[in-house]
């Protein structure tokens with residue numbers, strides 16, 4: 174699903190209004206939708222609407238009037254003087270025939286539900302003073318909260334908390350989600366998210382051309398690789414995974430097994446000779462080849478190899494740097510993870526120049542937050558305080574690679590500006606070796622010829638699904654073992670026969 178920034182959403186409103194739908198009609202639809210959800214969340218009991226001075230408050234007034242018309246016990250607290258309201262918000266407030274209570278937290282009481290209509294997309298500075306006291310009091314009231322558009326205090330573009338923010342039970346937003354609904358901590362503050370149609374025509378998207386998407390199968394179904402009846406192991410691609418020395422071989426084996434499960438026809442672990450026995454003893458379907466020097470590695474990948482994964486347990490230093498350079502010189506698709514990134518921390522430009530010199534390679538960088546800060550310190554220095562989404566976009570432009578920044582809200586961005594946010598990762602996915610599996614799955618997709626951006630997105634999504642499939646208590650080894658179940662569900666979802 175497309176994700177619209179607050180500016181793009183305002184543009185969607187403007188285009189709809191320009192095409193003949195009055196803004197107040199949209200507000201009425203929004204407010205009524207909020208009232209419907211409120212009725213579901215609290216079938217009986219008092220409902221309190223806490224409204225701000227903008228159109229978010231306007232939605233709140235419409236909901237209040239609608240609920241009162243349904244015979245519900247409704248009260249409204251307003252952050253400002255009713256007479257100072259303007260535009261559609263003033264119009265909405267006119268439709269509320271009841272009393273308006275002042276902004277006094279002692280008036281909250283214990284309603285069955287609070288509707289939070291303080292701030293939405295128009296939040297433009299940190300919350301302090303009276304509204305902050307109100308937000309804290311609503312959070313402390315211990316009753317369910319339904320947020321209108323965004324939990325008040327959450328930045329719609331970054332998901333950041335601006336001074337303080339409502340912790341909602343449920344959030345109703347309109348037309349399309351915003352980045353702040355999926356990026357943490359915003360996603361956590363939203364509770365359950367509902368996206369509701371308020372009469373904005375989908376045609377406006379052709380004009381807005383959104384560049385951000387929720388990472389789910391609709392987005393990449395066409396690129397998802399399905400083996401044909403006449404496929405053989407060679408046509409499904411050959412992935413090479415680089416092993417570290419004898420003390421750190423497990424990470425590469427996790428990646429290798431994930432690459433095989435992920436659909437690569439052949440997987441080879443390139444192992445230092447001193448670790449060969451350890452690797453060989455622990456692998457069966459995955460092949461092992463002795464590789465110590467960059468020349469040996471270049472000879473291995475110079476053959477029929479379609480993708481390489483380097484980083485998990487690879488070791489930080491010259492050997493890893495030289496192997497990365499060999500991969501890029503051979504124009505192989507590549508996942509550069511963990512130590513492969515840290516190995517370039519002192520000279521990231523050297524890595525980026527090599528990537529840009531082979532644009533057809535399809536390179537995916539898969540840092541976690543620490544590794545990202547190490548190789549993209551310039552992005553962070555030049556653009557302090559931008560959202561995770563924008564940081565990753567800038568990093569992709571800077572490096573020329575597909576950049577995937579891991580976390581509960583993993584972002585994948587392409588140098589061409591496209592980006593996805595994933596919202597399907599369970600918290601127990603954050604465990605040792607989990608990233609090694611992710612790198613392996615992406616390597617498998619690259620080996621099968623999936624373009625790098627789609628490979629990264631599919632890998633992230635499958636990894637998240639595997640986390641849910643394995644459930645609490647999972648260890649990284651489980652992720653590879655549940656991949657067949659994830660594939661089966663995806664095949665069913667996409668209507669692929671098997």
Ligand SMILES: NC(=O)C1=CN([C@@H]2O[C@H](COP(=O)(O)OP(=O)(O)OC[C@H]3O[C@@H](n4cnc5c(N)ncnc54)[C@H](O)[C@@H]3O)[C@@H](O)[C@H]2O)[C@@H](O)CC1
Pocket residue numbers: 183186196197199200201203225226227228229230231232291292293294295296297298299300301304321322323347371
């Ligand atoms: N036609 C439209 O534009 C529609 C807008 N809708 C609603 O309108 C909302 C956006 O409305 P607005 O643009 O009026 O913005 P908001 O209602 O979110 O808030 C803007 C007001 O809050 C003030 N404000 C911002 N940050 C503040 C802070 N930290 N402390 C104190 N005051 C602060 C601003 O000065 C302004 O007066 C959406 O979130 C949505 O709920 C919906 O009714 C659907 C249609």
Ligand SMILES: [K+]
Pocket residue numbers: 229289290291292293320321322323324325
């Ligand atoms: K709100």
